[in-house]
Amino acid sequence: AHKGEKGARGLRFAPVAPNTEDAVTIPDGYRQNVVIRWGEPILRGAPAFDPENQSAAAQAGQFGYNNDFLALLPLPGERSRRLLVANHEYTDEILMFRGYDAENPTREQAEIAWAAHGLSAVVVEGDHRTGRLTAVPRHHLNRRVTATTEFRLTGPAAGSDLLKTSADPTGRKVLGTLNNCSGGTTPWGTTLHGEENFNQYFANSSRATDKRYGIGTGATERKWERFDKRFDVAQEPNEVHRFGYVVEFDPYDPTSTPRKHTALGRFKHEAATVRLTEDGRPVVYTGDDERFDYFYKFVGSKRMRRGGSRADREHNLSLLDEGTLYVARLTGDSPAADIDGSGKLPADGEFDGSGEWIPLATATAHGAVSHVDGMTADEVFVFTRLAGDKVGATKMDRPEDIQPSPHTGKVYVALTNNTNRGKAGSAPADEANPRNANKHGHILELTEARGRAESTRFGWSLFLVAGDPADPATYFAGFPKDRVSPISCPDNVAFDPHGNLWISTDGNQLGSHDGLFGVATRGDRRGELKQFLTVPTGAETCGPLVEDRRVLVAVQHPGEVDGASVEKPASVWPDGPGKIVRPAVVAVWRADGRDIGI
Numbered sequence: 001a002h003k004g005e006k007g008a009r010g011l012r013f014a015p016v017a018p019n020t021e022d023a024v025t026i027p028d029g030y031r032q033n034v035v036i037r038w039g040e041p042i043l044r045g046a047p048a049f050d051p052e053n054q055s056a057a058a059q060a061g062q063f064g065y066n067n068d069f070l071a072l073l074p075l076p077g078e079r080s081r082r083l084l085v086a087n088h089e090y091t092d093e094i095l096m097f098r099g100y101d102a103e104n105p106t107r108e109q110a111e112i113a114w115a116a117h118g119l120s121a122v123v124v125e126g127d128h129r130t131g132r133l134t135a136v137p138r139h140h141l142n143r144r145v146t147a148t149t150e151f152r153l154t155g156p157a158a159g160s161d162l163l164k165t166s167a168d169p170t171g172r173k174v175l176g177t178l179n180n181c182s183g184g185t186t187p188w189g190t191t192l193h194g195e196e197n198f199n200q201y202f203a204n205s206s207r208a209t210d211k212r213y214g215i216g217t218g219a220t221e222r223k224w225e226r227f228d229k230r231f232d233v234a235q236e237p238n239e240v241h242r243f244g245y246v247v248e249f250d251p252y253d254p255t256s257t258p259r260k261h262t263a264l265g266r267f268k269h270e271a272a273t274v275r276l277t278e279d280g281r282p283v284v285y286t287g288d289d290e291r292f293d294y295f296y297k298f299v300g301s302k303r304m305r306r307g308g309s310r311a312d313r314e315h316n317l318s319l320l321d322e323g324t325l326y327v328a329r330l331t332g333d334s335p336a337a338d339i340d341g342s343g344k345l346p347a348d349g350e351f352d353g354s355g356e357w358i359p360l361a362t363a364t365a366h367g368a369v370s371h372v373d374g375m376t377a378d379e380v381f382v383f384t385r386l387a388g389d390k391v392g393a394t395k396m397d398r399p400e401d402i403q404p405s406p407h408t409g410k411v412y413v414a415l416t417n418n419t420n421r422g423k424a425g426s427a428p429a430d431e432a433n434p435r436n437a438n439k440h441g442h443i444l445e446l447t448e449a450r451g452r453a454e455s456t457r458f459g460w461s462l463f464l465v466a467g468d469p470a471d472p473a474t475y476f477a478g479f480p481k482d483r484v485s486p487i488s489c490p491d492n493v494a495f496d497p498h499g500n501l502w503i504s505t506d507g508n509q510l511g512s513h514d515g516l517f518g519v520a521t522r523g524d525r526r527g528e529l530k531q532f533l534t535v536p537t538g539a540e541t542c543g544p545l546v547e548d549r550r551v552l553v554a555v556q557h558p559g560e561v562d563g564a565s566v567e568k569p570a571s572v573w574p575d576g577p578g579k580i581v582r583p584a585v586v587a588v589w590r591a592d593g594r595d596i597g598i
């Protein structure tokens with residue numbers, strides 16, 4: 001059925017129609033398999049998954065819950081094997097534990113949840129005739145990182161008074177990572193992971209700085225503060241300052257201590273994606289996923305080393321410790337009167353303009369300097385949102401994943417939605433966020449000045465204004481709207497080998513389940529958006545990786561529907577009726593063995 005399908009190279013498949021199937025629905029002529037599910041044992045000694053008798057010790061050796069970011073890394077010397085790294089963003093206790101009492105969770109349940117957070121590294125094996133992937137349990141590189149694994153704080157704020165706790169008077173050693181959402185793969189062979197909604201784990205705060213981060217004044221939903229006082233801000237005020245960073249993980253060294261990079265700032269990091277300057281320095285883009293928050297860029301000052309020695313690797317692990325952190329300010333080029341909040345294109349036919357990267361602080365080998373009046377460098381790196389507020393950064397509609405095109409260098413920023421835009425007391429629509437009550441989100445295309453990753457100026461335009469194409473307040477880069485798929489709430493973005501942008505969604509507001517879409521960014525098909533798959537009931541689509549012969553997605557929080565529980569499931573994916581719903585990673589390939597979408 002896919003033969004003769006029209007589309008840009010890489011996007012020649014029959015689009016999947018919007019639907020509400022409790023399944024991963026893929027185009028005709030494609031096949032899929034579940035690569036790994038929550039609870040599958042990956043470490044030596046870990047037991048088989050038994051949801052009725054789960055324990056923290058078992059979970060610590062099993063694949064975690066709610067897979068989000070995915071990386072698939074080479075494994076030299078092991079034929080047809082690769083190393084999969086996955087984030088486990090958060091836990092859904094009501095869907096994990098039969099008879100869960102949210103008011104009175106047990107210590108064991110809390111400890112299972114700690115062990116179900118974090119990261120997994122697991123070797124996977126491909127079948128050379130298909131795109132099927134299967135996990136290789138007990139491989140020596142398989143690893144779990146959880147909410148209790150030891151981390152090192154690095155960079156300019158490490159060791160500062162703001163980061164010292166009673167358990168760690170050095171301010172350099174943290175236990176665990178939380179709410180790892182999306183991430184990135186570095187050119188030096190490590191992975192980056194954004195600690196996003198860390199606020200939800202911390203209770204009993206009364207400080208203004210915490211309020212800016214959404215940390216609550218009362219108990220938390222999971223009640224972890226009952227089992228470990230570090231989650232109680234009233235008892236351990238600085239522990240919360242040690243979450244909300246970009247984490248770097250070296251999956252090739254199973255003994256490595258993962259790092260939290262203070263130089264990239266502290267906020268609800270959706271992700272972190274890296275490119276290099278022409279002279280080999282890292283540039284990292286990272287969004288703060290909150291209504292009316294900002295997106296950022298870090299420009300490193302040290303060059304990556306290409307050699308493979310231990311010293312080179314150690315050097316590369318320090319690349320994100322020195323450099324300058326910037327925040328984005330955008331200015332539209334159309335008169336303000338042209339932007340009425342409806343999404344109607346301005347008279348010049350485009351939502352577009354110019355922008356600047358405003359420096360916040362610079363970290364060097366000899367210390368750090370703040371560029372923000374009234375804030376020290378430590379304060380800028382730990383209370384980065386407040387620094388953005390002070391310099392007048394542009395309040396965006398929830399900046400999620402950001403991805404530079406490896407083909408053109410243009411940078412794509414997913415802005416998932418913001419239903420509060422234009423409400424009384426909130427910022428009104430502007431040219432970069434042109435719809436009030438923005439339910440469906442948009443994608444911004446950013447062009448660094450002179451094409452240089454380290455530039456402090458850029459141009460921008462909106463590439464996609466999402467929604468039902470029949471809605472006049474949508475825009476698909478100028479492509480005819482009768483020939484595109486409807487899309488709502490773009491979240492993660494990735495490029496395929498042909499230079500097409502792939503977009504996964506979270507929170508579809510058009511009546512369909514979430515899904516994965518591909519869209520050409522160049523040529524006469526620029527803006528032709530096609531849906532490649534949909535995910536089961538209650539799930540969001542995460543982690544997309546699009547290779548020549550395989551698409552990999554993380555199906556996150558299937559069955560997460562109001563009122564659902566183990567006893568009353570909204571989804572029975574992936575194992576069918578009578579089985580507990582399980583977040584899982586899915587591989588999709590073409591039945592005839594040819595490349596995706598050609």
Ligand code: FEO
Pocket residue numbers: 089181182196270289400491
């Ligand atoms: Fe975890 Fe912003 O998505």
Ligand code: CA
Pocket residue numbers: 332333334346348349350351352353431
């Ligand atoms: Ca304009």
Ligand code: CA
Pocket residue numbers: 181182270400491492506
């Ligand atoms: Ca996300």
Ligand code: CA
Pocket residue numbers: 400416491506
């Ligand atoms: Ca999201």
